[in-house]
Amino acid sequence: MTARIIDGKILSEKLRATVAESVVAFVGATGAAPGLAVVLVGDDPASAVYVASKGRQTVAAGMRSYEHRLPADTAESDLLALIARLNADDAVDGILVQLPLPRHLDTGRVVAAIDPRKDVDGLHVENAGRLASGQPGLVPCTPYGAMIMLDSVLDRLAGLDAVVVGRSTLVGRPMAQLLLRADCTVTIAHSRTRDLAAVCRRADILVAAVGRPKMIAGDWIKPGATVIDVGINRVPAPEKGEGKTRLVGDVDFDTAVAVAGAITPVPGGVGLMTVATLLANTLIAAHRRRGLAAPPVFAELDRRLFG
DSSP: OOOEEOOHHHHHHHHHHHHHHHHHHHHHHHSSOOEEEEEEESOOHHHHHHHHHHHHHHHHTTOEEEEEEEOTTOOHHHHHHHHHHHHHOTTOOEEEEOSSOOTTSOHHHHHHHSOGGGBTTOOSHHHHHHHHHTOOOOOOHHHHHHHHHHHHHOSOOTTOEEEEEOOOTTTHHHHHHHHHHTTOEEEEEOTTOTTHHHHHHTOSEEEEOSOOTTOBOGGGSOTTOEEEEOOOEEEEOGGGOTTOEEEEOSBOHHHHTTTOSEEOOSSSSHHHHHHHHHHHHHHHHHHHHTTOOOOHHHHHHHHHHHO
16 A cells, blocks of 8 residues: 655645635725735744745745844844834734744744734734634744645544644644544653654644654654644665755655545655644634635635534
């Protein structure tokens, strides 16, 4: 048996097209396009590439893109002042501060300063609380994208055993909350979990989000399970030449693909969905800020996933 590959390229392109269509309707109803502001502090090359990609895709979807690049030594008071201005700017519907921040900045304080209605990364404690209590809010992009990927291959999530390996506030915890909302039986596993391999083997849905390359081997996976690999790890690739690297996930793809029923690849999987769901969150935030119902396609997705 060879697993079905859950293609992030195809799914992200479909989601971006859906967002673009919905933006046209939004502009027709309100006279203005949704706006996304992205703040980058410092000159980390990977973050800079990621921010540039977000800007291009925002514009391609018909939305306004506002990019703010600040030097690495920016004072926290100056960053908080910028966020306050973006909170007050009616042209801005979504605010994303690119993480990680330089070490002298308090990430918690910065995230808490963002208007929860514009928190398209879904990290504000108010949005986390709304997710935990089943109330409408903005959901972290990567877990949201992972749920869309699950929906693409599973007819029904309710009643399935789901194991999330990783307990970060960015992925692990919100992923578990979303799976609970979908009526899965959820276990959060982590570095202190006893017999982690056995815990993983009982999962119908296995989500790997630990940041350890190829940690989860094929013999940790229940035959036929759906595997969502959130990990993006850069490892040496001497076969490409001296000093070269390649990307791998938290799952050992070569052994897992022979056991799983469906699996996301790395690269080409969950990572591509993250920017697409960021655009979707910005569009949803724009609707809510104006007292409008979410676009029908997203309301239907919520009904399908969460009943």
